[in-house]
Amino acid sequence: MSAADTPLNPMNPAAPAGAGAPPAAAPEFRARFAHKNYLNAHYGIMSWLLTKDHKRIALLYLGSITLFFVVGGAYAIAIRLELLTPAGDLVQPQTYNKLFTQHGIIMIFFFLIPSIPAVLGNFLVPLMIGAKDLAFPRINLLSWYIYLVGGVITIWALLNGGLDTGWTFYVPYSTNFSNSYVVVAGVGLFITGFSSILTGLNFIVTIHTMRAPGMTWFRLPLFIWANYATSLIMILGTPVIAITLLLVAMERVLHIGIFDPRLGGDPVLFQHFFWFYSHPAVYIMILPGMGVVSEVISTHSRKNIFGYSFVAFSSLAIAVFGFLVWGHHLFTSSQSVYAGMIFSLISFAVAIPSAVKVFNWTATLYKGSISYSTPMLYALSFIGLFTMGGLTGLFLAALGMDVHLTDTYFIVAHFHYIMVGGALSAYMAGLHNWWPKITGRMYPEGWGRFAALVLFVGFNLTFFPQFLLGYMGMPRRYHAYAADEPLWQVLNVMSSAGASVLALGMLIPAIYLLWSMRYGAFAPPNPWPATGLEWRTLSPPPTENFATTPIVTWEAYEYRPVEEMEVIGAGDVRPVQPMGGTISTSDS
Amino acid sequence: MSAADIHLTEADAHAATALQHHFDNMEQQREAGALGMWVFLLTEIMFFGGLFTGYVIYRMYNAASFAAGSHHLNVRLGALNTVVLICSSLTMALAVYYAQTGSRRNQIIFIILTMILGATFLVVKAFEYADKFEHHLFPGLGFQWTEHLPPGATVHGVQMFYWIYFAMTGLHALHMIIGLGIMAFLLYFAWRGRYTPEYHAPVEISGLYWHFVDIVWIFLFPLLYLLGAHLH
């Protein structure tokens, strides 16, 4: 494969600054090759393990969450294989219970929650606001280590006996009945929680205090707004799940009756505690995705986002309302009817900001200059799938409907439309959109588009039938399902077939992205071109991001011809000061 | 010495060594540090908030048992500890003041005083805990309640009170221990004359943490110790 396979040149019209076509840009290439960037500033394993550079930490996260994603994906494949036939004939029931529990735990706590914030957010937040790094670089590195320690402990629990409580840890099953490694896994997740708290803290402080001159709140890219809202949820919600897991561990070890009705405890209280975090956690997963999509839609249609402030404030509205709706997970849990009504009402209210975003994205396309690049394809499919996922959420917010649908495959389909169709599509969109910035190389556009299509088809084939299965009554977390319902098997086979297409759709990007890191065409500073500050530095950026602190004089998403968008420090190939030099001085 | 070198020429030498490479100036660095601590304290509020919610709900279910359990706590020791912590907040505030005004000697004196008061608190707490263990009042490990149960109170309810008591005061004590660690760290650098009127952010933000931990106790004391006052 050569650079000719990558139809980039049309995207890259302005040779003078951006340097697209190889012959004209040969000197540029050499210059870029020579420039000191965050990747070649230091070599050796320790330079990565002890780095305080937010961009390197982002890559450490990228590597680790990819590993966890592969493990979680393998569990998913096993689940879909088991469900090919109604009888539970592939694995033992106990094994199956561990499969779906571990799939959920790994995908939620170790992939989805850190995915966009810890990888793209870490990489982009300082770049987008014109800062040299996050406010607390050492805390940033610490949060990766905490994530890793939590991950290792959890994986250890999963390998040595596994966990069979479901990712929801419902008591009293988890405290008094399960024979699996609940306490160890709980400790692992407890620790991982601090990683997410520290990331959120870092983002909030960075966004408040480290914006470049002229970067006012309403000039911030919407990705920053989304991450800000996400960070609020992380710092306010995560401690509650931490304390909840602590209580579960205490109850399991000491049997003091915290959640045991025989000793005066209340098992439903656990569900309130759990969902007080875990519902907002859903927004931790989707809000950054919405931020990515705002960026990508704007960049690849060269239009400023329609209704910028509405999109920005809807992120905050989602974060705030998100804390008030946890009770909609408890409609059938013997919660009072009136509590159910209030939670239902607020749940409908929280749907509105999401709808506002969808309409604004769609309106952004109007009279734009729309390119069919890979990130754009992912972003457009995000809008469609998220719309489906969001609207099916209305089914579940409606009290009388939820009674029939909760705990069935309808739920499974709904949250996969949000989590996979939404968050994962957005993650892929973001990864492709910023891949040139992260690695300094272009990914192969043709393969990218193909994979996006495969993913879209595979996804719908996997999860659409589950809506139907759910309404027909198939319960979730079932190792074997009714054999006297012929349609159930048909739909399950479709779903399993879709899962294999989906797996292929993930495998292709894994291959070509790895390939492109070595063989991809060199990326100019601003390949699309886009307006954010991150595109006004070199690709890949130097260690401290900008040669000189940028001064922002333009509004967000102000598209101009490329030659007018100067690259701050372009051509400046002076070696950037190695970041390691500051370790001794800043060690107070 | 790299990024910091550049600033060396433009800023006071003392402050420059304290300025981390990614901040533009000391003001920004101080602001970031303080905001970081405030955000962290928000997290802490939610952390304790979970337990406070548990307390409120279970006290609603077991009001009489909570009163009975609370009655057994030593109000005198609790009050003593409250006074000790309020005093430690004062000494902490003075330590911050002397860091701001640049008195190394007074800084050190008040950090040491704060540490002594913090340690006093923990010692008193340890005696209280020992007493509870002696009376088999630790939930889960052979919990026994031999005293009178007022109408409506149950042994389960009292045990419920005691796990909340241990969880809340234990978590608080853990924060005190971490606080003492931070104080030791401050003491070391204060000793070396690190904190000046230009650079004393660590003392300030540690002060925020210390005051927060004290305030948590101000809530814990009445909620845990004073429920049984009417039972005589």
Place this chain on the structure above:
Amino acid sequence: MQIPLPKIDLPRIPFTPEQASTLAGHVDALYLYLVAITLFFTVLVVVLIFYFSVRYRRITPDEIPRPNAGALPLEVMWTIIPLLIAMTIFVWGASLFFALYRPPTDAIEIFVVGKQWMWKFQHTEGQREINELHVPLGAKVKLTMTTEDVIHSFAVPAFRVRSDVVPGRYTYVWFQATKTGRFHLFCTEYCGTNHSGMIGYVEVLEPADYQAWLAGGTSESPAAQGERLFQSLGCASCHRMDAQGRGPMLTGVFGKTQKMTNGQDVLADEAYVRESILNPQAKIVLGFGSVQMPSFQGQVTEEQLLNLIAYVRSLAAPQQGGTAGAGQAQGGTVTTAAPAAGSTTTTGVQPDTQRSNPVGATSPRRVVPPGRTTPSGGGGARPPR
């Protein structure tokens, strides 16, 4: 308060379970409404995306479209319209929910105990079954449910009903079957290893067949079993029938509000009776503060508790009668025929009971305790003789 639902006749929609209860049609109607909304908005968004993507595709590589300025009226429009639509769904969903979770007072009552991994049912007539539940066509059936171990969830998709079954609590589900046949019954709250095996069938029988089926059993009614337990556990020595016992007299207590030592008013319902057996010190009736009743925690199973509750309930006097009603229950024989006229539930044939409600009325071994607040459908709906 029971919100009456209008009768609804919907054809069966593809990819939905059978509509076998009076509620099913209503849930399906709401479902159709929601599907229509989903389709409308999804198609709207997708069509717009496709149209814009084609119409405004990038022609020349360096084109810069004119920036858009936003439009407040549009923003307001697409905030308000979805909000209004959402509110219609909310109102519809909430009113259905009220109907679902407010059991009618004239229903047949069946006790359900969930247990890893089976469903145990007990009919008021004494029939017990496991993983199979027989109910009569057209009668309102109310399930009073609890669990011996973890949380389960009782779901019958064909009836569109579901409720979690929570340890230490009683939860309720009610339905009125409109079709005979066998319908799936699932546990839908993950409950451990064999969760997917905690399934069964609800078998809806013609009323006559149901009677025949009931007659096939030999076991005692829950209330009668409860009475024996009441004697054997020694409850009767303190809770005497003549107000001379150390504990409060239980006659005429169930369903009434009682004054407690701490001044609270507590409704003596299933949950209260249960708490008083397991945790007697929690709420003590005024005047009995000095009595130390022992706890029966660990000595009675969930099923025995339900039997005891059935017995205590059978002692309840007619609504207006305090001591007079109690007098009738002297001796505690549950089979004492009582004048049903005073009972709250003897409302005659309800207007919305389409089918006459013969269930149980002719059952030879049927126990009709005096003045039950929620008797079996047949007993309650039977017109006064």
